[in-house]
Amino acid sequence: MNGFETLLDVVQRRHLGRVHRYFLNVVSTNRHFNPYDLITVPDNKADPDNHYVFSVFDVLNVRKNGQDVESFELAEWYRHAKLWHACRQIPFFRDYLVRKEFNRWFSNARFARFARRRHEVSSKHLLLAQNPIFQMAILEIRRFICEYQRLTLLPPFLPDMSLALNDLELLVQQHTMHTVEYTKKFYSHIKTIINMTRESCGKKLHVILKCLEEDSLMFDPSSGSLYEQRVRKENLRKELEQLQHDLR
Missing domain, CATH: 1.20.58 (Methane Monooxygenase Hydroxylase; Chain G, domain 1)
Known part of the structure; x- marks a missing residue:
């Protein structure tokens, strides 16, 4: 299950009075960074550097082998996830990484051309x-x-x-x-x-x-x-x- 399906399941269990928890990892195969793109895994396969624990009480984000832990309410995590997906629909945020890589390539290409011409001028002229x-x-x-x-x-x-x-x-x-x-x-x-x-x-x-x-x-x-x-x-x-x- 992904993050939203897991959230729906724990909310239903909360109303039914059934205590349960899920371990989720961030999907690493995603092309673009998305901290809310999660998938359930067994507890022994949870990423120690960054994983989530969904329970009927709240959502825990565990990082650095438990040295850094952040807690969210279920509604708060859902709100943040929806805001993230809404921002991703805005062209500025959607194309930001691509534009950043292009600007970096363009800057490096201009500097390489400048360095080549500088070497040519210093060697021939x-x-x-x-x-x-x-x-x-x-x-x-x-x-x-x-x-x-x-x-x-x-x-x-x-x-x-x-x-x-x-x-x-x-x-x-x-x-x-x-x-x-x-x-x-x-x-x-x-x-x-x-x-x-x-x-x-x-x-x-x-x-x-x-x-x-x-x-x-x-x-x-x-x-x-x-x-x-x-x-x-x-x-x-x-x-x-x-x-x-x-x-x-």
Whole structure:
């Protein structure tokens, strides 16, 4: 018998004056958690971690080998069970676990994609993470993007505002013109930042090339040993290759 059938049986026995008790376990094969989905079992097969005892007097919920015991009246347990089933019919509660798992999967998928792109940027475009020129440019572009996201398609309206149709159309046109002008300025600023970054990287590229040419022309004892100058030259070549790769 399930929980409701057992409750009906003990209520009938109570009116007949017959004392009896049933042991019930929570159904473990249920896909969704339901503490009121019970099934009768012999007393020796009752789950010591969580089982119920139905009697003609009340309902006992025994947990943790009897260390935690909670008592309910028969009518109280029936009321709680009916409220649980009623809440399960509400879409928010019915789909909560599915929505929770989907949101967790979606969050993990977004983080995995971010981690993959971060690894790709750090391995193939090292200057984006280490060069302060690129860092400042990215931060500045991000600031402009955050400001641009605050724009709205329609002008803001007050709750008690009332406008004629012609006035509303004029207000929308003005807001649209303002949005278009701001969009043009936005792309102009982004283009300026990119050009300035390219010029700064170009200047750095010429400095590296000049250093390599000077090191290849003559040996300067004041700059360290031959080994130190060779290591410095190799580092400059690596930085030059990486800079040329990122400027493409």
